[in-house]
Amino acid sequence: MKQTFITDAAAHVDQVVTMKGWVANIRSSGSIAFIQLRDGSGFMQAVIVKSDVDEASWELVNKVTQESSVALMGTISAHPKKEGVFELQVTSIELIHIAEEYPIGNKEHGPDFLMEHRHLWLRSKKQWAILRIRDVVETAINEYLHQEHFIRTDSPIFTPNACEGTTDLFPVPYFDLGEAFLSQSGQLYIEAAIGSVGRCYDFGPVFRAEKSVTKRHLTEFWMMDAEAAFVEHDENVGLQEGLVKHIVASCLKNCTKEFEILERDVTPLQAVVDKPFTRYTYTEAIEKLHELGSDIKFGEDLGNDDEGLLTKDSDVPVFIEKWPKNIKPFYMKIDPEDSAHVLNDDLIGIEGAGEIIGGSQREDNFDLLLERIREDGLDEKEYSWYTDLRKYGSVPHSGFGIGLERMVRWMSGVAHIRECIPFPRTVNRLKP
Ligand code: 4AD
Numbered sequence: 001m002k003q004t005f006i007t008d009a010a011a012h013v014d015q016v017v018t019m020k021g022w023v024a025n026i027r028s029s030g031s032i033a034f035i036q037l038r039d040g041s042g043f044m045q046a047v048i049v050k051s052d053v054d055e056a057s058w059e060l061v062n063k064v065t066q067e068s069s070v071a072l073m074g075t076i077s078a079h080p081k082k083e084g085v086f087e088l089q090v091t092s093i094e095l096i097h098i099a100e101e102y103p104i105g106n107k108e109h110g111p112d113f114l115m116e117h118r119h120l121w122l123r124s125k126k127q128w129a130i131l132r133i134r135d136v137v138e139t140a141i142n143e144y145l146h147q148e149h150f151i152r153t154d155s156p157i158f159t160p161n162a163c164e165g166t167t168d169l170f171p172v173p174y175f176d177l178g179e180a181f182l183s184q185s186g187q188l189y190i191e192a193a194i195g196s197v198g199r200c201y202d203f204g205p206v207f208r209a210e211k212s213v214t215k216r217h218l219t220e221f222w223m224m225d226a227e228a229a230f231v232e233h234d235e236n237v238g239l240q241e242g243l244v245k246h247i248v249a250s251c252l253k254n255c256t257k258e259f260e261i262l263e264r265d266v267t268p269l270q271a272v273v274d275k276p277f278t279r280y281t282y283t284e285a286i287e288k289l290h291e292l293g294s295d296i297k298f299g300e301d302l303g304n305d306d307e308g309l310l311t312k313d314s315d316v317p318v319f320i321e322k323w324p325k326n327i328k329p330f331y332m333k334i335d336p337e338d339s340a341h342v343l344n345d346d347l348i349g350i351e352g353a354g355e356i357i358g359g360s361q362r363e364d365n366f367d368l369l370l371e372r373i374r375e376d377g378l379d380e381k382e383y384s385w386y387t388d389l390r391k392y393g394s395v396p397h398s399g400f401g402i403g404l405e406r407m408v409r410w411m412s413g414v415a416h417i418r419e420c421i422p423f424p425r426t427v428n429r430l431k432p
């Protein structure tokens, strides 16, 4: 019989169905047993009454272990008291595979143990919920961008040069061509693609070799870079705000049960959807931080503590725009009103989310771009294809990159980014 999914239970009340999945938990007492079945789409209780099943099925009740895979035949019933809760009244059980003693029990495990068993840990309810939130965030990003006339073009992962900074690259031997580097961001490539399609984005893994051991850094993470022709700084910031609002609204709409599992209080998220985000210039942000007691110096990058301080009394995310040009990459356009600063922005989330987005208007003038490349000590020949874009119908354009796992971490409310990607890669972990 065709598999019926737990998530579709409401449409199959009083029908005879087959459900397939894993035994998350089983308990029995004399003549009745309860299996907590999970099938990937959800969790559901299956009730097995000794007198209602054949002998072979009842024998299995005493045999199946946690994580064994089974097919359960029976009738779906609506819970008499709890709305939206369904049960399977089992008539027969088929054992697909009996699981060995499962290493992850109900007792507390340390993070190292769980990370070493990541391939199995993914099955636990909280990890399941985070994976689903990740999917909702990804889907929301795709939706919003298409709505705004962006199409997905994607960028290469092997690259000949740096996008964000030369010190944070992973080199890879590349046949007779010497060394390639794993991409830090596909931005430069989608800047080329907008010449064809106007507005586009890539969405895939990027790599950072900086040795940051924090709750917010991965060495491999997923980034969505968006780029748009004829968009200047203010409109760029508006697109970012629209995107984040759309993601948050989509999570609020689609992740109710996931938030419940994670015990995530979603009240703070409603303001993010309803209210305009705050905008500070870098200079204003530094002044504000000084008022709040930070000893950050003008010209320094904001640390985790500064980001926290700046957003702690805010119920909406905060943009910090127009940073000093000398701490930002060569491609950012200089502010025509203040040549020491660039037309860029970082978006800092609330609830300790930290930096979620980095974006900027790009330098579209050939000579100025070349000057910035030289100033930064980069090899202009390596970037000739990129500067070429400023020779043939150059247009003002802007873009931004959002870190998927940073967004998932914020939405799910978990402390550590390593739980926001199925198989995290960090300075200290490459397995499993
Ligand atoms: O601010 P970043 O470095 O910006 C860029 O790479 C631009 N080229 C993007 C663009 O304009 N198209 O990175 C963008 C975002 C950050 O705001 C953060 O959310 C995330 O990527 N990010 C990381 N996430 C996890 N681990 C890391 N090590 C990250 N580094 C950046």
Ligand code: MG
Residues within 6 Å of the ligand: 346, 355, 357, 358
């Ligand atoms: Mg950044």
